[in-house]
Amino acid sequence: MSVAIESNHYEQAFAAAGLDQGPAWLTALRQTGLAAFAAVGFPTTQHEDWRYTSLGNIPKTPFRPAETASVDASVLEPVLFDDDRVDRLVFVNGHYDQKLSRIDQLPAGVVVQSLADAIAADLPLLAAHLGQHARLDGHPFAALATAFVRDGVVVHVPKGVALERPVHVIHVSRPGAEPALVCPRLLLVAEESSQAMLVETFLGTDRGPHLVAPVAEIVAGENAFVDHYRVQHESLETGFFGLLRIQQARSSNVQSHLLNFGGAVVRNEIAAHLAGEGGNCDLYGLFMPTGTQHMDNHLRVEHEAPHCDSREFFKGILDEKGTGVFTGRIYVHKPAQKTDAKQSNMNLLLSPDAQIDTKPQLEIFADDVKCTHGATIGQMDEDALFYLRARGVDARSARSLLVYAFASETVEQVSHPALRTLLHEAIITRLPHGVDLKELV
Amino acid sequence: MLEIKNLHASVDGHEVLKGLNLTIEAGGVHSIMGPNGSGKSTLAQVLAGRETYEVTDGQILYKGKDLLEMAPEERACEGIFLAFQYPVEIPGVTNSYFLKSALNSIRKYRGEDELDAVEFLKLVREKMKTVELDERLLNRAINEGFSGGEKKRNEIFQMAVLEPTMAILDETDSGLDIDALRIVAEGVNQLRGPERSFLVITHYQRLLNYIVPDHVHVLVDGRIVRSGGKELALELEDKGYSWLEEAATA
Numbered sequence: 001m002s003v004a005i006e007s008n009h010y011e012q013a014f015a016a017a018g019l020d021q022g023p024a025w026l027t028a029l030r031q032t033g034l035a036a037f038a039a040v041g042f043p044t045t046q047h048e049d050w051r052y053t054s055l056g057n058i059p060k061t062p063f064r065p066a067e068t069a070s071v072d073a074s075v076l077e078p079v080l081f082d083d084d085r086v087d088r089l090v091f092v093n094g095h096y097d098q099k100l101s102r103i104d105q106l107p108a109g110v111v112v113q114s115l116a117d118a119i120a121a122d123l124p125l126l127a128a129h130l131g132q133h134a135r136l137d138g139h140p141f142a143a144l145a146t147a148f149v150r151d152g153v154v155v156h157v158p159k160g161v162a163l164e165r166p167v168h169v170i171h172v173s174r175p176g177a178e179p180a181l182v183c184p185r186l187l188l189v190a191e192e193s194s195q196a197m198l199v200e201t202f203l204g205t206d207r208g209p210h211l212v213a214p215v216a217e218i219v220a221g222e223n224a225f226v227d228h229y230r231v232q233h234e235s236l237e238t239g240f241f242g243l244l245r246i247q248q249a250r251s252s253n254v255q256s257h258l259l260n261f262g263g264a265v266v267r268n269e270i271a272a273h274l275a276g277e278g279g280n281c282d283l284y285g286l287f288m289p290t291g292t293q294h295m296d297n298h299l300r301v302e303h304e305a306p307h308c309d310s311r312e313f314f315k316g317i318l319d320e321k322g323t324g325v326f327t328g329r330i331y332v333h334k335p336a337q338k339t340d341a342k343q344s345n346m347n348l349l350l351s352p353d354a355q356i357d358t359k360p361q362l363e364i365f366a367d368d369v370k371c372t373h374g375a376t377i378g379q380m381d382e383d384a385l386f387y388l389r390a391r392g393v394d395a396r397s398a399r400s401l402l403v404y405a406f407a408s409e410t411v412e413q414v415s416h417p418a419l420r421t422l423l424h425e426a427i428i429t430r431l432p433h434g435v436d437l438k439e440l441v
Numbered sequence: 442m443l444e445i446k447n448l449h450a451s452v453d454g455h456e457v458l459k460g461l462n463l464t465i466e467a468g469g470v471h472s473i474m475g476p477n478g479s480g481k482s483t484l485a486q487v488l489a490g491r492e493t494y495e496v497t498d499g500q501i502l503y504k505g506k507d508l509l510e511m512a513p514e515e516r517a518c519e520g521i522f523l524a525f526q527y528p529v530e531i532p533g534v535t536n537s538y539f540l541k542s543a544l545n546s547i548r549k550y551r552g553e554d555e556l557d558a559v560e561f562l563k564l565v566r567e568k569m570k571t572v573e574l575d576e577r578l579l580n581r582a583i584n585e586g587f588s589g590g591e592k593k594r595n596e597i598f599q600m601a602v603l604e605p606t607m608a609i610l611d612e613t614d615s616g617l618d619i620d621a622l623r624i625v626a627e628g629v630n631q632l633r634g635p636e637r638s639f640l641v642i643t644h645y646q647r648l649l650n651y652i653v654p655d656h657v658h659v660l661v662d663g664r665i666v667r668s669g670g671k672e673l674a675l676e677l678e679d680k681g682y683s684w685l686e687e688a689a690t691a
Contacts, residue, residue, distance in 0.1 A: 382493075387529040387583075390489045391543035391599065392517035392550075401542075405533025405582075412533075 005062045010037060013181075014147055017065045025127045026119060026149075033146025036136040043140050052325040052357045053267055053296045058239050063211045065148055066093035066180035071172050071205060073100055079170060079201045079233070082418035087112055089153055090170045094182040096151050104165060111156035112167055115185050118154040125156050130187050133217045134245040139269060141241035145183035145213035152185030152214075155198060159221075162195035166416060170201045173234055175208025186216035190224035192249075197227040199419065204235030204262055214242045220252035222276065227255050227415065231423065234262040236291070243269045250276030250305070257414060259423060260287040260295050261430055267296040274301070274308040274336075285314035286410045288430050289322030289354075296325040303336035303366075310340075315410050316347040317403060318354035326358040326375070334365045343373040348406050350380070400431045442467045442638045443488075443508075443607055448499035450480075450487050456497070457483040459663035465607070468635040472649055473642045474674065475660035476682045481642045482526055484660070485611040488640075489523035490516050503607065517543070518550035522605030524596035526612040531583040536595070539583050540565065540602055547603060568601040572628045590621035597628035608632070609640045614648035626651030646678040661686050 006012060011034065014020070019030050042059035043050040069092050076090065089112070090100035096114035103112055111123065118126055136143040153169050171184050190196050202212065212234060220226050234240050240263040246254050258268050266289075272281045287295040301310045316324045326345040347356045360373035380402060388398035407427045414420040443465040450458040457480045465471050475481050487494050488501070490513035501508040508516065531539070545555040556564065569576055572594045584592050593613050600608055610629070614622055629639065629652050641652055649657070649671060657673040658665045659682070666685050667673065677685075 381529075383529050384531045386489075386491055386513060387525065387531070388539065388543075389513035390491075390517055390523055390525075391539070391603065392514050392547040393539070393542050394514045394546060395512065397542065397546075398514075401534055401539075402531070405531060408533050 005060055009062050010034070010144065010147065013064050017148070019148060019150070023119065023122065029131045030147050030149060032131070033136060033143045033149070036143035037140055037147055040140050040143070049138065049298065049327070052323075053265065053294065055239070056265060058211065058265070061179045061209055061211075063179045063181035063209075065150070066182045066210075067176070068095035069093050069174040069176070071100070071174055075172060075203070075205055076100065076170055079203055079231070079422070081168075081422045082416070085165055086168045087165050088168045088170065089114065090172065091151065091184060092172045093174055093180060094151055094171070094184050107161050107163070109158040110161060110163065111154055113154055115152040115154050115187070116150065123154065125154065125189060126187070129189055129217065129219060130185070133219060133247045134215055134243055135271070139243050141213045141267075142215050142243040142269070145185070145215045145243075148181060148183045149185050149215075150183070153187070155188045155196060157190045157194040157196045159191040160193050163197065166197040166199060166419075168199045168201065170203060171212070171214070173202065173204040173210050173212060173238060175204070175206055175210040175235065175237065177208065179209035179211070182210065182212045184212070184214045186214065188217070188226065188228070189219045190221055190226050192221040193223045194221065195225040197416065199229040199231065202230070202232045202234050202240070202262070204233060204238055207235045207237045210235070210238040212238055212240045216242070216244045218244070218246045218254060220246070220248045220254050222249045223251045224249070225253045229257045229259070229414070229419070230268070231259045231426070232262055232266065233426075236262065236264055236293070238263050240266045242267070243271070246270070246272040246281060248272070248274050248276065248279040248281060251278040252276065253280045255282040255284070255413075257284040257410070258297070259285070259426065261426060263293065263295070265294045267298060269298040270300070272301045272310070273304060274310060275304045277305045277307050279305065279308040281308070281310045282413075283310075283312045283314075284410050284413055286317075286407055286427070287314070287324055288317045288319075288407070288427075289324055290319040290430075292321050294323045297327070298325070299328045301330050301341065303330065303332040303339045303341060306335060306337045306339070308336065308339055310342070312343040312345075313410065314345045315407065316345070316356055317350065317407055318347065318356055319350040321351070321353045323355045324357070326356070327361070328359070328373070329361040329363065330371060330373070332362070332364040332366050332369050332371065336366045337368045339366060339369040339371065341369070341371045345375045347375075347377045348380070348403065349377060350403065396432070403431055404428060442469070442504065443640075444502040446500045446502075448487070448501065449497045450483055451495050451497055452483065452493060457494075457663055458487070460499070461660070461664055463658065463665060465638045465640060467638060469656065470633065470639040470641065470652065470654045471656045471658065472654035472674065473640065473658050473660050474644070474646070474677055476686065477644070479660045480663045481660055482611055485523055485526070485609050485642055488609055489513060489521060514546070517603075518547050520606035522600050522603055522608045524593075524600060524608065524610045524613045526615065528584045528592040528596055530585045532585050534583050535580050536583050537565070537579040540599060543599075544602055565602060568598055571601055571631055572598045573624050574598050589616045590618065593617060593625055594621065594628070597625050601628060601632060604632070606636060607638050607640070609642065611642045612644055614643055614645060622648065623651060646674045649674045659685050
């Protein structure tokens with residue numbers, strides 16, 4: 001399908017959506033995003049950072065801010081975990097759905113609310129943090145998403161508070177006939193010695209042209225502990241382009257887990273800054289493209305201070321004509337002595353047509369550091385397969401079992417038992433004949 | 442039980458087994474000894490159905506059926522068991538899940554009811570004692586981080602659970618200290634019976650002090666060059682293999 005698109009389509013859509021209205025700091029932020037996007041437009045494979053990811057029809061498709069839609073609560077069931085003890089915020093096409101959401105009594109001073117509500121309430125935290133961490137240059141989709149920012153989630157955990165209940169943000173995509181743009185925003189500010197767990201689930205219900213561009217900013221204060229998950233099950237006509245920006249102060253600890261199952265063209269950009277001494281940042285990823293899915297992981301970890309540890313541990317399982325990209329860059333700045341950075345990307349190719357481009361990179365300007373990186377691309381381990389079969393396990397189950405074993409290692413790091421079980425099941429559902437493995441979890 | 446006739450097998454175009462003949466009766470314990478590279482492990486792998494070995498000639502009958510026609514899992518279901526010389530480590534799959542699926546697929550094949558979790562646990566607890574394996578290993582990934590001795594005992598433990606009719610032990614004794622060797626041998630001896638046959642492949646005579654075979658065969662250059670009773674093993678211990686190798690090439 002060839003669609004005519006005006007060269008200033010997004011400026012027009014911006015004005016039509018009334019996004020020039022609102023508090024001054026917010027309209028200024030949106031204008032910055034709009035200008036940043038207009039300056040560069042959609043990236044092409046000519047850009048070094050986008051060499052392996054083609055956007056296909058996306059630049060030619062006139063996406064407009066998505067209208068809200070209603071969904072039945074039953075749609076959420078497959079992605080819920082430990083539901084009685086989790087605070088849940090549900091968004092449909094990027095709009096907060098209060099009826100499907102449920103937030104329990106929060107500890108004093110804690111904010112867990114929709115961004116739209118926070119804007120209406122003029123929450124002071126916003127002007128100080130929203131859009132202040134995510135850089136827009138080099139992230140064209142984040143620029144676009146910033147121009148169209150309207151709703152999302154704000155979490156603020158004050159000093160010394162440990163949030164007992166995980167926050168589960170569920171974004172339901174319900175595409176209509178018209179190409180729609182959804183820009184969910186997340187701002188999580190964890191103050192000194194606080195603790196929070198936040199899960200973002202992206203769930204596509206129907207097929208239809210959809211562009212989802214989430215921007216998340218996670219700000220971990222001194223000695224704060226943040227556990228973040230992004231589980232992506234968008235439909236197969238969805239373009240998904242996310243930016244996760246992590247800012248860490250001294251002795252903070254952030255873990256982020258990205259699990260990608262859905263979407264047509266998917267890219268997750270992570271930019272983590274270890275800005276204070278003794279910080280720790282662990283990034284785990286699993287991507288499982290099959291059919292003609294494409295999944296791109298673009299990571300950059302900046303070690304700016306001494307004695308910080310970081311770990312990138314990404315696994316790809318690529319089947320049929322699925323393609324994947326891993327670009328991991330660890331940048332160790334001059335003051336960041338005693339950095340311990342590990343990077344690993346292991347891939348399993350299950351079909352001769354599947355493809356992975358993997359590029360681990362280290363840039364080191366300090367002299368007393370420990371950095372390792374490695375990438376592997378392999379097929380099924382024939383020795384292991386034979387071992388299982390020689391014990392009586394049929395070839396089909398043995399294959400699924402080995403793929404599961406490869407994939408599940410990333411999920412083993414998940415500390416929340418019910419979420420871990422849910423993610424194990426999500427992996428199993430993706431495997432050919434995975435149903436035989438249900439007992440495993 | 443098992444009848445191997447004129448077996449020729451190659452790997453990467455290189456012929457390793459060059460006309461091997463061997464018959465194992467029900468309940469018999471046969472030992473195959475031989476120098477490195479004589480084809481001992483190739484024989485074990487061919488019996489278990491490893492596809493990297495190409496059978497170019499000959500026949501293997503197992504309980505009267507053509508073994509070479511069967512997939513590895515089918516052989517296992519029919520009662521063939523190979524204790525691997527190098528048990529494979531499989532991160533991410535627990536011993537317990539693996540063994541339960543193996544046992545239940547074998548039981549299903551035989552038309553028996555599958556065991557539920559409770560019945561399975563009861564069975565494995567009992568069998569683990571016989572090989573003195575720590576129960577905690579059940580919930581660890583298959584062979585991952587196991588010591589050499591634990592890996593070999595795990596093989597014997599799996600054998601005890603799966604109760605094969607034709608067990609092949611491929612150098613299960615190699616690298617074991619005397620205590621582990623005793624435990625492994627004891628595990629095997631407990632399973633000896635009129636309906637179960639063993640093919641014990643070993644490089645060292647020492648194992649045969651603990652698992653006393655009915656027959657000993659010497660494999661040299663892809664063929665059995667000498668067969669005898671258990672005393673043949675002692676003779677080999679004294680003289681080495683060279684006198685037989687010379688005889689074989691002469």
